[in-house]
Amino acid sequence: MAEHPAYPVGLRLSGRRVVVLGGGQVAQRRLPALIAAGADITLVSPQATPSVEAMADAGEITWVRRPYQDGDLGEAWYALIATSDPAANTAASAEAERHRVWCVRSDDADQATAWTPATGHSEGVTVAVLTTDARGRDPRHTAAIRDAVVEGLRDGTLVAPHHRTRTPGVALVGGGPGDPDLITVRGRRLLAAADVVIADRLGPRDLLAELPPHVEVIDAAKIPYGRYMAQEAINNALIEHAKQGKSVVRLKGGDPYVFGRGMEEVQALAEAGIPCTVVPGISSSISVPSAAGIPVTHRGVAHEFTVVSGHVAPDDERSLADWPSLAKLTGTLVVLMGVDKIGKIAETLVAHGKSPETPVALVQEGTTAAQRRVDATLATVAEVVRAEEVKPPAVIVIGEVVNVGPSAAP
Incomplete structure (x- = not known):
C-alpha cells in the first residue's frame, strides 16, 4: 500500500457519524474542521483539553468520557484515532478496517486508511495538499506548499480566471497608507481580478504595476471633467465602466470612508443601480x-x-x-x-x-x-x-x- 499514492477525495460528512478517539492536541486541531463540515461527532476519551471540553459544553460534539472500547466505531463513516495508548490505537484501527470505516491515525500514518491533508481556505476554495510519495512524507513541506498557494490566492499573486459569467459591479477598495503590503487581503484579491481600476494618487501605486496587461488603469486625477465637478466625473466613470459589464475597482488611499468621499461614490452607484462592495482600508x-x-x-x-x-x-x-x-x-x-x-x-x-x-x-x-x-x-x-x-x-x-x-x- 505504501508504494501507491493516496487517492484525493473530499468527504461530505454533514449529518454523518464521525468518531474521534482521544481528546488531546490532535483532536483540538482537527475538531473545528469536522464541526464546520456539519459532522455528527462523538468524542471518546476519558480526558480532554479545555478547548475540546468547551466544544462539548457548547453542544458541538458528544463526549463519551471513557477509554476506547471495541464497537465504538460502529455506524461511523470516518474516524480519527489520536489517543496516547498505542494498543488502543491499534485495536481501533483494526475495528475500522473490519467495518470499512476510513480511518486516520495520528501515531502511525502507514497503518491508517486515510491521511489528513494540509488544508487552507480562500473565498470558497479549499486547498488540500498531500505528499504523493508515502516514503518521503514531510508535513512541514506540505504545509509550506499549502500556505504558499493560499497566500497567492488571497493576495492576488496567484490568479485563476473565472470561467463562469461574473457579475459586473464596483469594488470600493481602501488601499491603505501607501505601502503595497498594507492593503487588505480582500482588497488585493479584488484588484487582481479587476477589468478596470480607477486609482487615486494616494493609493498604493506599486500595486498597479503588478496588474495584468489587459487591465485598464485610469488615473482619477486625469479624468476629463468637462462640465462636471471632479467627483461627479469620477462617479460617472465608475458607472459607465460598470454598465459595460466590467469588474471595476475604485482604488483609494487609506480607508474609503475616512475623508475619502467614499460614501458619495456609493450613493451615486446606488442611484444608478450598480452593485458596490466596500472594502475597508488601513487609515493613514x-x-x-x-x-x-x-x-x-x-x-x-x-x-x-x-x-x-x-x-x-x-x-x-x-x-x-x-x-x-x-x-x-x-x-x-x-x-x-x-x-x-x-x-x-x-x-x-x-x-x-x-x-x-x-x-x-x-x-x-x-x-x-x-x-x-x-x-x-x-x-x-x-x-x-x-x-x-x-x-x-x-x-x-x-x-x-x-x-x-x-x-x-x-
Missing part, C-alpha cells in the same frame, strides 16, 4: 504615526485620539471642525490634509488654550520608501514646515505621544 491617521514610531494612544499619556481634516483653515466658513473644543482635549490630535494650513491651525489651538510647547510631528509619505519625520512644537511648526519644505501627503500628530516613541526627537 493611525498607520502613518505608527510607522514613524508614534502611538496615537499610550498608557498614562493619552486616552483618546481625534482625527480632523485640515483641508480648510479654522477661520474658513466652510470648516465644520470645532477648533476651540479640540484645543481643550488632553489626548492626541491627528490632522490629515493640513500641511499648508498648519500655521493657522497651530495659531488657533494656542489661542484657545493649547500650550505653545505642545509637541508636533509631521510624517511625510508615511509607510513608503520616501517616509520622513519632522518634529516641532505648536509655536514653531509653521516655520519648521517652511524651512524643511514639508510637502503633502503628510500626517500631522499633535500631543505628548510625539515624545513617547523610540523615534522621538531628543
